Amino acid sequence: MAAPEPPPPEGSRPLSALLGGIAQAAFHGNAAVTDELLRGQLYPEAPPEEFRALRAKMGGLLQSIASADMDLNQLEAFLTAQTKKQGGITSDQAAVIAKFWKNHRTSIHESLINQSRWDNVLKNMNWRVDLKSQLRHIDQINTPVAIVEMEVGKNGQESEFLCLEFDEAKVNQMLKKLSEIEESMTLLTQTT
Amino acid sequence: MAAGSARALSQALGALDAGGAANKINLIPQDFFAELCEQIIHHLNHKIPGVNTAELCQRIQTSGIEINIGDLAKIANILSFLFSTAARNNLSTEELVTTLGSAVSTLPKHALQVIRHVWNEQGKSITAAEDARNVATVGQFVDMKWKLGVAMSSDTCRSLKYPYVTVTLTVADPSGQITDKSFEMTIPQFKNFFRQFKEMASVLETV
Secondary structure, eight states, X not given: OOOOOOOOTTTTHHHHHXXXXXXXXXXXXXXXXXXXXXXXXXXXXXXXXXXXXXXXXXXXXXXXXXXXXXXXXXXXXXXXHHHHSTTOOOHHHHHHHHHHHHHHHHHHHHHHHHHTOOSOEEEEEEEXXXXXXXXXXXXXXXXXXXXXXXXXXXXXXXXXXXXXXXXXXXXXXXHHHHHHHHHHHHHHHHHO | OOHHHHHHHHHHHHHHHGGGHHHHHHHSOHHHHHHHHHHHHHHHTTSSSOBOHHHHHHHHHHTTOOOOHHHHHHHHHHHHHHHHHHHHTTOOHHHHHHHHHHHOTTSOHHHHHHHHHHHHHXXXXXXXXXXXXXXXXXXXXXXXXXXXXXXXXXXXXXTOOEEEXXXXXXXXXXXXXXXXXXXXXXXXXXXXXXXXXXXXXXXXXXX
């Protein structure tokens, strides 16, 4: 029979913080959060091998939960199963993990999404409306045009700035296409 | 022809001969060359936002001619410069063709014929439009293509399930070349993008 797990010292705060540290390292790419740092800060009294085991177990669980992007039902079933296993987790630990995932699910999922966006993304967009003066066959015409600046580039790489001019007709052309996209999106969210 | 015009034209002609562009023109079949010249004139007339060199190049290549898009773009730019210089100096067809023929001996005969024809038919219309030329420092929006996708799964996450929109903007840059620019947006980004364009439309209406 395996040795029992060291009980979480003084309640759930260190475990919660440990999960936060693991998430920082695994999902948000924070290289500064090392195991040594976590042990020193959160479990200074724990023997290194026990800490390592705890960290590995929690890391594994969080990985499974994040990879499946579990909803509350899935999470409950998963954690309950973990409490029943040999060498699993305690129900206190399960509660801490559940609370952590509820609070951090969105941000962790977003990080995972960003990790898989390898093509150009729209980083930023600005616009203004100018009155363009044109001389056309002697007559002076003032037409309002929108000048749009779009910052486009790959994550973590230098951006390209696209500066485009849209007259009213072109804005309407754009709006028509954007409406089509919105329609498709609505259909998509209805069926998934 | 005034002295200033002669200088301007020979500069334009010099550009034509530089880098052996005249030789490359030799490669282009007459009907494609005519189409190129027509597109350039229409662009100078502000009838079209730009010359679709990529599309034309593809068609020329499909017909079996080996020309690369860089060369075609260069030829387009030189011809554009040539025509606009000729327009600014109010050259007649004879003046243009004579000067061209004698200065650029390597220019193929069929090209000269096309330039004569195109200039004769439509040279005058550029002269008027030149005054209207707006020095564009920004690109012109030409068209937009889109697709909606859902990323299901990845190596770091088995259940990604995130919808995203990929947009390709067809843009005419200030020199008239048409290019495509693509980028991706998440749903919230798309909603913001849409909202911004709606705001633009309402401002344009009220101005």
